Amino acid sequence: MPERVSVRHADFDLSAEVAALREGDAGVGAVVAFVGTVRDHGGAQGVSRMELEHYPGMTETAIEHMIDAAHQRFDIRAARVVHRIGVLQPTEQIVLVAVSSAHRGQAFQACEFLMDYLKTQAPFWKKESSAQGSRWVDARSSDDAALQRWGLGSGNAG
Amino acid sequence: MKVQIRYFASLREALGAQESLDMPAGSTLGSLRDVLIARSPRHVEVLARERAVRCALAQRMCDESTLLVDGAEVAFFPPVTGG
Numbered sequence: 001m002p003e004r005v006s007v008r009h010a011d012f013d014l015s016a017e018v019a020a021l022r023e024g025d026a027g028v029g030a031v032v033a034f035v036g037t038v039r040d041h042g043g044a045q046g047v048s049r050m051e052l053e054h055y056p057g058m059t060e061t062a063i064e065h066m067i068d069a070a071h072q073r074f075d076i077r078a079a080r081v082v083h084r085i086g087v088l089q090p091t092e093q094i095v096l097v098a099v100s101s102a103h104r105g106q107a108f109q110a111c112e113f114l115m116d117y118l119k120t121q122a123p124f125w126k127k128e129s130s131a132q133g134s135r136w137v138d139a140r141s142s143d144d145a146a147l148q149r150w151g152l153g154s155g156n157a158g
Numbered sequence: 159m160k161v162q163i164r165y166f167a168s169l170r171e172a173l174g175a176q177e178s179l180d181m182p183a184g185s186t187l188g189s190l191r192d193v194l195i196a197r198s199p200r201h202v203e204v205l206a207r208e209r210a211v212r213c214a215l216a217q218r219m220c221d222e223s224t225l226l227v228d229g230a231e232v233a234f235f236p237p238v239t240g241g
Contacts, residue, residue: 036241052240053167055233058217083240095241115241121219123233124240125167136168139210139237156237158210 004079005063007054009086012096021080022100028077032107033098034115040090041128048130052085052094055123059083066117073150074110076101081114083124116146120156159183159228161190166235169211172204181226187213188222190232210237 006012014035022028038050067079082096097114101107126137139157147154164176181190191213195205205211214233215224226232 053170054240055164055166055214055217055235058214058233061217062219119241120238122240123166123214123219123235123238125236126239127167136236137239139239156212158212158237 004067004081005060006080006082007056007059007063007085008082009084011084011093012082014096017080017082017096017098021078021098025077025100027102028100029102030104030107031098031100032104032111033096034111035093036095036115038088038090038092038094041130048090048128050088050090050094051127051129052083052088053125053127054083054085058123062122063118066114066121069117070099070110070114073113074099074101074106076106076110079110079114081118083118083122085124113150116143116150117152119143120147120154159185159226161226161229162231163190163194164231164233166233168236169204169234172200183228185226186222187215187220187224187226187232190226191222191234194234205234211235212237 018031018033022031041048063081070079077100079099084094088094097111099107099110120143127134128137141157144154144157159181160178161181162178165173191205194201211234216230
């Protein structure tokens, strides 16, 4: 079983991650994986880039806790989260959430639950830069609403 | 009691990565925030009550009613925007 959480600069390979997640587990009948990527917000003004900061230590602990919560809520076999930090260019991969289970329903739900949780409770911050300058990305209240669907409160966006 | 305070993202840019402070026993994270706000115009600007600021104690998200613990690491930061 690979480690459940990886926060790092390096990119990830979706095929390799999924293979590792289900390796040797014949009870797996479904794998759901979500990949988040960097959108180009620079528009006509040219190329943009994104910088991701995090709270070392707390980030990993928080995501481990989320995966524990996913195991308690859903009948899943395994889950893995990879989140990149540092400078990223448009089209690059930022985040992977992959979940395996016996049947697809639980894997779909657990994957969405983990993303909703991560968006509002994991200590990452995005800063966008373009020709016009840099700005910290604002949190969105729609992300809090997404977590509330699971019966969990979130006042992240404030 | 002594508390170590860490800042992240826009708060780190305004205030630096960390500072430390002595607080009376029984203080909460909210009372610590009030003491910090009184420290400088920069502190006021980023920690003011109308600003959305989140906090953690010992690397766990918590609310401002949480009691400080001697020697524990406290962090203040803007709403999170990962994923």
